Amino acid sequence: MKTLKVALLGCGNVGAQVARILLDDAAVLEDRAGARLELAGIAVRNTATKRDVEIPAELFTTDAQTLVDGADIVIELLGGLEPAGALIRRALTRGASVITGNKALLAADGAELNALAFANNAQLRYEAAVAGAIPILRPISDSLSGDTITKVMGIVNGTTNFILDAMDTTGAQFGEVLAEAQALGYAEADPTADVEGHDAAAKAAILASLAFHTNFAYADVHCEGISKISADDVAAAKDSGMVIKLLAIAERTDEGIGVRVHPTLLPRTHPLAAVHGAFNAVFIEAENAGELMFYGRGAGGAPTASAVLGDTVAVARRVVSGGPLPAIANQQAVKVLDFARIATSYAIGMRVTDESGVLAAITAIFAKNGVSIETMRQGASADGAPGVADLRIVTHRSIESALAATVATVAHMDAVQEVISVLRVEGN
């Protein structure tokens, strides 16, 4: 039985679980991989740091480079661009295979790293980078390789799903729920990367690259977060049988492929609407397969470690059987669709003066901009002010720029006191 030396870079929440499984389940992993997976060492900044998992002290080292240079397989769980990027490049250049969960690095330099791996007949796998424990990258790149994916919609950030789900259940405001999420450890002290959608945008770039056989980077993703979603928005959604989710969306149209992250209204009957708490899910539409959904835990030490170890066993099997690796499918030159050209439907809430002629004036502006109205509902103002009405318009599928022009014009009308919310709608 061959022995493969595994270098682990990083020993945080996920890294410690990976170390535990490599040590405790060595016999099972050997059966599955067809090789002994020897944990050669763990590179950390401080070897004296206390870990949650019992790990022999002699495995720790601060010399990541030497560890990488002696390894057949490198598992990178440091996160961040550097030194992770330099160490991964060093490993791949040597022909060692790499497993990483580093979404920021992949969203920045994924195309270059994939090419570097192929040039050195080394494997690069990163199932853990998107949606934690959920097997999603392999089904997209392998199982659906004989099909054409048309759309991907994912709940890929557990923190924001936890917050939106709690707002939906309790009716509380964003700020209150965020504080609770921070107290429970579901949100970080600085929650910006999660609540402003940056984390989801990096994952969207990775998903879109695999789904559409091309290269998207973080900069190609339009990104809006959830910090402006109010309890009123959530209540209005509930009132119309919808729920608000932060979705990472990648869609192919005749004009190109648009990739975006924003709060989205979904009908409560949509499979993604049933994804609660910190769970993740990715919904896929393909020409032949139709609708698919993959659901599971998007974060956490042991779940993410499961994805890392699955990649590690797959990599080891391939190292044992040897031979050249299959070429990466032709990277198609696909046009990235500018966000202004995205087509979707919209729900617009506004507060208007309750007098004759206002509705006609507003609908005329929609028509002039080519935005077709699907439903319109007028009711007494939510704050009970006399002479004021709340108007809620849902449009047919329209172009983002046309909608933006419509809203800007409507907002300046004398009869319109306030545009309360503009939310995109999917799955209807």
Add this chain to the structure above:
Amino acid sequence: MKTLKVALLGCGNVGAQVARILLDDAAVLEDRAGARLELAGIAVRNTATKRDVEIPAELFTTDAQTLVDGADIVIELLGGLEPAGALIRRALTRGASVITGNKALLAADGAELNALAFANNAQLRYEAAVAGAIPILRPISDSLSGDTITKVMGIVNGTTNFILDAMDTTGAQFGEVLAEAQALGYAEADPTADVEGHDAAAKAAILASLAFHTNFAYADVHCEGISKISADDVAAAKDSGMVIKLLAIAERTDEGIGVRVHPTLLPRTHPLAAVHGAFNAVFIEAENAGELMFYGRGAGGAPTASAVLGDTVAVARRVVSGGPLPAIANQQAVKVLDFARIATSYAIGMRVTDESGVLAAITAIFAKNGVSIETMRQGASADGAPGVADLRIVTHRSIESALAATVATVAHMDAVQEVISVLRVEGN
């Protein structure tokens, strides 16, 4: 660019879609596979049969053996044990790779066919055999290869899910809904294989074999269908916040692995409870990954063809890159748990004489058999008879044989007029 000759055996609903995609999407498939996939021929019983898809007449042949003997890749979509089995063995023995959706053959001879493939360095793939378009076999055998699966629960038969879902929605009886399903083409004229659970049992054997790295055959699966489920059962389930689904369940316990198919009560909050109509889904519990679910279309020409083509591209990539195939993970000797030793919880509905002492006598029998009661609810008889009460008992996790003994004893009590239903409960 290498050319691989593909032999297609069978041209029914799925086969015709596979032929269409191989012909129409040849350029895309070539990109993905790294080889030209040439449809060398289609073996059919009658070359004159009219097909839904336009296929050049010269591709059809009745000589399946000659077609197989000239192929690099054989796609078997004939179904049934023979001649499918002989043709697959012939292909594998020659070293040709095989893609099949033949669940009956795999549930009978899967272990032998896998061994034959490995001995000839040929690939055998069968994603289409379980849950149609849903990528489920590859995630189990590859993505979760670094984890330990403890339980698999699947809605793997669309016909029965359509029927149970319609009974739940409309309150209709099994017979009425079955007739409707037959009229809509969701159920066959002879629905036995679907409604009695045989189709689901074959898929359960395949799922359990991959999930637990061992070999289960159809004969190892305990199988009960849905033909005895009444509108009253469905209404009683609804009344207690549950739904009835036909589940294929494979579970690892300290005593062994039990594989079974039977109608099952699930809480409406369980992810599987939201799987409606003819959709399929497979729910997995793994030690590290936690809970995962895979959802999509379980049948239909194009969706199933998507799974077949995904396997075909994967097989072609591996043929192009060459080299020996990885060994199959050690087939563990695992004890198949006899159905009498299965542990689950149960909901028992019975009609009893409404007099003092009856409850005490019934609960004493449960206690004597070691079946612990979780909840008990007594109400007026559903048929309104005076002096009669309906009793509904839900047990804690108990052993099947103990429950059977309990029910047999209770059914013979003078005070018990009828045991109305006994259903197993999961996910609670």
